[in-house]
């Protein structure tokens with residue numbers, strides 16, 4: 001049986017950004033887009049160019065992706081032509097191969113929110129999509145409030161879809177904008193839309209999770225004939241979030257009837273990176289990953305009950321609906337770390353470390369990670385710190401330098417003109433071979449320039465003189481710094497994750513944990529330098 005193609009449309013960067021407290025930087029958007037592209041989604045909606053400066057910047061420097069880059073906007077306004085609508089022009093000017101416009105289909109919204117006649121709205125839809133298609137782009141119609149509109153006035157809602165369809169829109173995306181529709185209604189309405197003459201392979205589904213049914217609604221729409229699913233990584237999105245692609249993707253690939261019926265752009269190999277992709281987004285957002293997230297949560301395959309654990313050891317299918325390795329997750333069983341070891345070897349291989357199955361360092365590495373994580377550390381994203389820890393246990397970590405002491409001072413005072421200023425200074429002493437090097441950093445323009453704080457002062461002091469290793473670290477810079485209070489055994493501790501970058505465009509993350517924020521930062525900084533020295537092949 002030949003499989004039908006099902007298309008995945010990601011809107012993490014657009015609808016996901018509507019989440020309270022979420023505002024991606026351009027660099028973060030680029031990073032997320034690349035991760036989505038690697039995962040294999042078909043469309044990446046990058047934002048609304050013209051409406052939001054970061055979105056415009058993103059499209060100016062949009063990464064080259066296999067996925068179809070899509071700009072979002074709204075249909076033309078009443079009283080001007082599509083060609084002369086400056087809001088629509090800003091969307092078109094982003095130059096993306098696809099353009100997705102939201103428009104009304106609910107008669108109540110047309111007359112109340114837009115204050116135009118029903119016919120005027122239909123004419124605006126048709127003109128907008130004709131404009132996109134004429135300019136050689138792929139057009140998508142986000143049919144806002146479609147399900148509520150269809151229930152209120154099915155003929156009108158359908159006439160809006162037809163207008164966009166006849167104008168050449170490739171996709172008509174049925175949106176459950178308020179998130180209140182339940183799966184049975186979604187399935188029924190999608191079937192009725194198809195019966196009314198709109199082909200299912202032109203229909204998309206866009207749901208929100210206000211009743212906890214966004215994933216179920218998406219699947220119901222597919223079973224009824226829709227062939228595009230819109231959603232976000234980790235279900236990011238306004239209010240209760242959008243349909244969670246991190247849940248939908250493995251369901252489509254691993255569960256019947258979807259598995260036998262459909263192909264998506266996500267390969268089995270890419271599926272194994274799902275957990276990492278999910279963590280990447282949490283890392284960008286500085287959020288604690290949801291432990292109970294389906295498929296990718298750290299508790300998703302954790303078996304605590306002794307009875308379950310012993311049965312799992314005999315046959316994992318006794319208490320697992322899928323193999324955790326398929327989605328890059330790990331089975332957690334208190335009494336066995338077999339699964340942990342195979343996962344560990346894979347992660348070591350990603351760091352370029354090929355380690356035999358029977359290498360005695362493997363259980364030691366696992367134990368040390370477990371111990372460090374129980375004290376509040378986390379190696380999920382801090383791949384560079386993980387690599388150093390593993391190299392240390394494998395006996396392949398060169399010992400470049402030893403820190404004898406450091407000291408930082410941050411002082412707030414009034415300057416001669418009576419202004420309040422803060423000045424930070426640091427001094428670090430390290431031993432390299434038999435040589436002791438002491439370096440300083442002082443915010444010498446503290447009275448005029450903004451003080452970047454004690455961690456910056458420490459980083460600058462370390463970077464100012466590292467003796468024979470100075471050339472290796474000269475192009476390093478600290479590009480991100482995240483602080484989180486977390487649980488370290490019985491006490492709250494501070495976890496610091498530092499992202500560094502170098503002149504070769506490499507970016508790596510390191511972690512430090514301590515009850516003292518400066519100490520935690522210092523450990524992360526030292527790891528960052530050591531990783532750079534190892535990767536650049538510095539010798540002792």
Ligand SMILES: [Zn+2]
Nearest residue numbers: 015177206208
């Ligand atoms: Zn939405």
